Amino acid sequence: MRRTINMCEEHTVSLVDVLEEDEELEEEASAVLAGSDSDHCSYPQGYVKRQALYACSTCTPKGAEAAGVCLACSYKCHEGHDLFELYTKRNFRCDCGNRKFTELQCKLHPDKDEVNSLNKYSHNFFGVYCTCSRPYPDPDDQVEDEMIQCVVCEDWLHGRHLGCVVPDCVELQEMICESCMNKNPFLWTYATHLAVQHAAVQVKVENGLEDSKGNIPNNEKEDDDVEEPSCKRSRVEEVPNCKLRQLQALGQKTVQSGAVFWPPAWRSKLCSCNTCQERLSEANLSFLLDESDTVLTYENQGKNNEQRQQGHDVLMSALDNLNRVQQLEIIHGYNDMKAELKDFLQRFAADGKVVTPDDIRQFFEQQSRKRRREDSRHFYST
Incomplete structure (x- = not known):
């Protein structure tokens, strides 16, 4: 996942840019927050698979122990505090x-263990x-850049500090x-x-053994044909269905530097044999075998939750209590x-003009006068 960082210097944007940016921010917030409960502390659920989190610098300043709070607690227990948004x-x-x-008790779930020993913290x-x-x-950063989250440590890194080229469709x-x-x-x-093939890590053969045309020298090709020692061959044969062993046996390597980008569904191609599952477990990476662990899956669930909630909108409920004629009048x-509002704003966008509060006030005054005229005609026609 990524975040966009705008340049700190002043710059001019059109109204269309503002509207599009607002829509994108609203969609992003909906995706992140709709997947978490805003009314109930998530503590009773234990170690939640993925959730929106915050850190409170008012309650846990630098030098104190790191701590994180759920979405509901950020609203109910830390209102008015200085919070860091941790995304998920x-x-x-x-x-x-x-x-x-030390000086705060949770308002939503006060009965908690002293510490959550399995939580992981970072800077x-x-x-x-x-x-x-x-x-x-x-x-203080004057460079326009984007921040991308590592799926393992979950830290956010600037694109220019990844040590590789950031691919398209990131x-x-x-x-x-x-x-x-x-x-x-x-x-x-x-x-x-x-x-991803065009990530920097993929474009070089280890130790720079490519020639200017990208070919591997003959002596290296010959090495691939050399018979492996019997001890190595026996280890491979011990786990014939291990995908990782099979890939290692191919002997292909790349320069091991820079961040690595992975395409959709790459997790499904990882080996899940007993040996590899143990290796992933020891490294605390078992989640890599779970495709539902991804932030994209979480965001999609959040969007679906938001759409379901919108299906029970208060305004829609009010419309349900009106007769058919009244519903049609309100909808029209x-x-x-x-x-009319869209046409009104598009005129400003086309002329590159700034919309002022007076312009908006004038628009709604015109709408009000128009409505009164229509009501008056309706009154005398009955």
Whole structure:
């Protein structure tokens, strides 16, 4: 996942840009927040598979123990506090009101353990991100860039600090940062065969053995034909269905540097034999075998929840209590006003003019006068 960072210097945008940006922000907020409960503390659910989280710098300032609170607690228990938005984290249990909060008791679920020992924390909980440990947004950063979240450590990194080229359609791909790749070397084997091809990690053969035309020298090709020692061959034969062993046996390698981007459904291609499951478990990476763990899946669930809630909108419920004629009148009136407002705003957008409060006030005054005239005609015609 990624976040866009705008340049700090002043710049001019059109009304169309503002409307489109507002719509994108609304969709993003809906995707993130609709997947979490805004009314009830998530603590009773235990270590939630994925949820929106916040850190409170008012209650846990730098130097204190790191802590995270759920969406509902950010509203009910930390209103008016300075909060860091952490986007989403996996397998986290709400800390609100536990031992780390010396002067605050959770209003929604006061009976909590002193500490959630399985929670994982990072410098994100103190409002800094990336290898550069800078805040987001960063008022001192003059570079227009985007931040992308590593699916393993869940830190957010600037695109320019990933050590590779950020591919197109990055919002549909998952990224593992270089640090996490190096902590789990077997991931480099998967990267050689599964990662997005135009990511920097994929374009070089290890040790720079490509010639200027991208061909592997003959002596290296010959090495591939050399018979493997019997001990190595026997290890491969021990686990004949291990996909990772099969990929390792191919002997293809790439330069092991930079972040790695993975295409959709790449997790389904990872080996799930007993040996690999144990390896992933020991590295705390078992979630990589779970395709429903992805942020994209969580966001889609949030959007679906939002759509279901909109199906029970208060205005729609009110319409249900009106007769058919009244419903049609309200719907036509709403559509007419929406169309006129769109035309009104488009004139400003086409001329590159700024919409002022007076312009908006004038528009609705015109709508009000128009409505009174229509009501008057309706009154005298009856």
